[in-house]
C-alpha cells in the first residue's frame with residue numbers, strides 16, 4: 439500500500455469493466471480478505487487515537503471489504519460501530535462470507551449509523567458497483583457520512599468515495615462522499631483523477647492486493663501521467679536560436695492583447711528560439727512592451743516552415759476566423775486554442791479544413807469549447823471527460839488536451855493520459871493561454887517529438903507550477919521559467 443503524492447510515477451488506470459476482468463482472473467486469491475486488511479491498516483494509521491470508528495457497509499462487495507476491515511479493527515481493540523445498509527441475506531457470496539466471519543468473531547452489526555460523531559468513518563457503502571443515484575438505506579447512510587464529516591469526522595473511502603463513478607469521476611446524487619483519503623484496491627480507477635474525482639477522493643492510496651502487475655493480461659484504459667513528464671529537456675551546447683524553432687502566436691484582438699502576450703511569453707520561456715506575435719488588434723508599438731524579446735510578425739516566418747509552430751486563438755475574438763483558412767491549409771505545426779476552437783465549432787468549412795489537415799495539430803479546449811466542438815453540453819462533456827477527449831481526437835484527427843480538474847490528453851491511436859497535477863489555483867483568467875503557449879514553446883525545438891507525449895509533458899509541467907496560491911497567469915510563467923524553463 440502506498441500514498442500517491444509527488445513524485446508520482448506513471449500508473450495504468452482501469453475502469454469498472456477492466457477492474458472486474460482483472461478480479462475475475464484472480465478469483466483463486468483471497469482478494470476481499472486482503473482488501474479488508476489493507477483498509478484496516480490504513481484506518482489504524484489514520485485513527486486519531488480516541489473516538490469511535492464507524493465502518494459503513496453497503497450491499498455489495500465494497501461492503502464486504504468494510505466488514506473484513508471492521509473485524510480486524512475490532513480484533514485490535516478499537517471502538518468500532520459497524521452498520522450494514524442492506525439485507526444481509528441478499529449480500530453477494532464473498533460479502534456474505536465476510537458478514538458471517540464478522541458475526542462469528544462476535545462483532546455486532548447494526549442497521550443504523552452511530553448516534554454520536556465518530557472520529558473516523560470508513561466508507562464501504564458503494565464501490566465499483568454504483569449504478570444509479572443512491573436511494574433508501576444507502577442514501578440515508580451517505581447523508582450520515584456527510585453530516586458527521588461536517589462535524590469533523592475524517593473519512594476513509596474504500597476503493598472509491600461512495601457515489602463516485604469509477605470510469606468517469608461523475609458524482610451521482612447529492613451526498614457523494616467527500617473523503618479525506620481513498621484507498622483504491624486492486625486497480626487505480628480513472629474516476630479518482632478527473633471530473634469531480636479529485637474533489638471527492640482526497641489523498642489517494644493504492645494497494646494492488648499483491649496482484650502484480652494487476653493488468654498483465656488486460657490493457658489499461660488510460661494512463662495516469664507521472665512526474666517523469668516534469669523533467670526539462672536538456673539543451674544541446676551547440677543550440678542557437680535557429681535550432682530552437684519559432685512560435686508564431688496569432689491572436690490578441692482589441693482588448694484581449696494580454697491573452698496573446700501571455701501565450702507568447704510562455705512560448706519563449708518554454709524554449710522556443712524566436713517568438714512572433716501577430717496581434718489582431720493591429721495596435722501600433724512593440725509586440726509586448728514589457729518583453730522586448732517578443733517580435734512582431736512581418737512577412738516572415740512563413741507558417742508553412744517546419745521549424746515554425748503556429749498557435750492560433752488566444753484572445754483571438756471573432757477576427758481569428760478570417761485567418762484560419764490560411765493557417766489550417768498551410769501551418770506545418772498548429773496549436774488551436776480558445777476562439778480558434780470556437781470558430782471551428784461554428785463553421786462547417788473550417789471543420790472540414792481542420793479534418794483535412796495532414797500536418798500535426800493540437801486542440802486545447804476547456805469543457806465549454808469541447809462541448810461546442812462536439813455539439814453537446816458542458817455537463818455531457820464533464821459526465822465522461824475521457825470519452826469526450828477521445829471523441830474529439832478521433833473526430834478532428836488531432837491531439838487534444840481537454841482542460842479542467844484532471845486534464846485528459848487524447849491522440850488517435852494512443853492511450854488516454856490523465857494528468858493528476860494542477861489545482862484550483864489555476865482557476866483564473868489567462869492560465870489556459872499560458873498552457874497553450876508553453877505547449878507551443880516546448881514543441882518548437884522538437885518537430886519530431888511524439889506529440890501525445892509532448893502534450894502530456896506540457897500539461898504536467900503547467901499543472902505542477904499551478905499548485906500553490908497566490909497565482910496569476912503572469913506568475914505562472916515566472917514559476918514555469920524558474921523550475922522548468924529554458925529562457
Ligand SMILES: NC(=O)C1=CN([C@@H]2O[C@H](COP(=O)(O)OP(=O)(O)OC[C@H]3O[C@@H](n4cnc5c(N)ncnc54)[C@H](O)[C@@H]3O)[C@@H](O)[C@H]2O)[C@@H](O)CC1
Pocket residue numbers: 461468469470473496497498499500501503530532563564565566567568569570571572573576577596597598623624
Ligand atoms: N470480490 C472481491 O474479491 C473484491 C471486491 N472488491 C470490492 O468490491 C467492490 C465491488 O463490489 P460490487 O460489484 O459488489 O459493487 P458495490 O459494492 O459497489 O455494490 C454493488 C451493490 O450496490 C447496489 N447499488 C448500486 N448502486 C446503488 C445505489 N445508488 N444505491 C443503493 N445500492 C446501489 C447494487 O445493486 C449492488 O447490490 C469494489 O469496489 C471493491 O471495494 C475489491 O476489494 C477487490 C476484491
Ligand SMILES: Nc1ncnc2c1ncn2[C@@H]1O[C@H](COP(=O)(O)OP(=O)(O)O)[C@@H](O)[C@H]1O
Pocket residue numbers: 776804841842843844845859860861862863864865866867868869870871872873900
Ligand atoms: N480546479 C482546477 N484544477 C486543475 N486545473 C485547473 C482548475 N481550474 C483551471 N485549471 C487549469 O487552468 C487552465 C485554465 O484554462 P482556460 O479555462 O482556458 O482559461 P483562460 O482561457 O482564461 O486562459 C487549464 O489548464 C485548466 O486545466
